Amino acid sequence: MIFAIALAAAGFLGLGFVAQQHAAYREPLGRMLHPSLLLDLVRRPLWLGGLAAMLCGQILGAVALSGADVAKVEPLLATNLVFALVIGRIVCKEYLSWNEWLGGVLASGGVAMFLVLGRPHGELPVEPTSARWLAAGAVALVAVVLVRAGWGSSLQVKAMLLASAAGMLFGVQDALTRGLLLRLEHGLSAIAASWQPYALVIVAICGLLLAQSAFDAAPLRVSLPAATAAEPLTGIALGVVVFSERLRLSAGALAGEITGLAMMVGGIVILGRSPYLVKRANDAPDPET
Template identity: 40%
Template sequence: MTTGFAVAAALASACCFAAAAVMQQSAAASVPESDSLRPRLILDLLRRPLWLAGIGMSFFSYVIQGVALAFGPLVLVLPLAALDLVFALPMVALRRRRRLTAAEITGAACTSGGVAAFLAALPPPAGIVAPSVGDWLPLLAVAAGCVCVLVPVGRRRPGRSRTALYAAAAGVMFALLDSLTKSTAGLFRENGVGTLAHWEPYALLLVGGTGMLLAQSSFQAGSLTVSLPIIDTLEPIGGVLMGAVVFQERLATSWALAVQGLGALAAVAGIVILGRSPWVYGRM
């Protein structure tokens, strides 16, 4: 029952995040490029009702995903969260009163089928609830190093390259955010308000704020056709790796590992195809 509940919550979170991302990108694209990576970007966006609605929806999706992570492992929840783009395109198509193209249907099928294959080969859930600080330190160092490299390079690059680099940094932060959410949710189930005596909730706020700023900067720098596929690819891949390394969650072995690998490749290919849809670009 807990696994089924985690699956349902993860799918609901993906659907909500899809709507949130489209609204946020539509609002962020109208902000001057000079605001990128500055707190003023968030201040400008706070005056835009569409962006506020997107943030509200994004927060709601994050809460639902937190519930999913409280009942299921990262290696189960995050591949399902990668389906947000599958939900996003039909929303845009319905709003614009157009039909999905054959390529978009193919992309959705590849993503959905790839995620299904990955999860079908997944062994029974296992792992630890809250890793020690020593387990976290190497992960935190790697994530911080990635951001410290990607962001300065992105600032010196124009157009699509900047969008891609900011999105990659956001994807790394969101993967770390998911891992911290998993740990915080597990602590809350065991300790209740005593969780506030641990460091994870406060790191959650810092990482979440950093990830949001990076994501908004990538949305502002270019279209979702560049940023969202990168975030949707790096977040679940990074989260699954963090789950295996830090939380000791099990991945498949032997032939089942090959099935998971092929499923992951199919899902990534589908995300790339969906991300190239012109309907993702521009205002809703």
């Protein structure tokens, strides 16, 4: 049941990403990384519909995280790229190429291999005051470095770096969500008195702004693969470091886990290399939608 819920979450996320990218790509490049980008997008019905689908995906993802370890759920959520590609192809009425099918099979097969061989288990609740949460802060710092590195780069590189930073923040968001769910037994007052719910809101908003900025810079095939790869890898790493989740570490299992993750990332990269149009700096925003 958890797997089905996580896959449903990935489907809604893929739908949301497609709708949001189509709306954000029409925005002028000068609004990247500026709050006015979000203020403009909230007036677009297509983007709001995408946001609603994304929220459904996030809620279903939270349900999945309430019943399973982060390292189990994150790889399943990563299949949102496959859903996004299929939905995008249906909307554009185009056929999937062999490379895109190969990318989808590798991404999905990598997820399955990691889950079967890794068998993530043994999660432990973590107090908000634990030093282990510094790992989440370190991830956020790396995201800032990626944003800064992409500032003077080409649009394609900037989109991939911004999307990678967004994916890392989404991974932090998933870890914070799981941490809050594990503390529900202490009551809402205890949760409200901690730093985690407020950090969750800030991380979610920053991740959303980075993702929309990446969508503004380049088409979905350029911007989404990096985010899709960064989120599960970040979530798995935080699951191990923060929540003490354990993976099977025998030689055969470890080799299979690494191979599965490599297949997942490789499939995402192949999907991201589909033909695309380059957005020019003088592209005008579409007043419609």
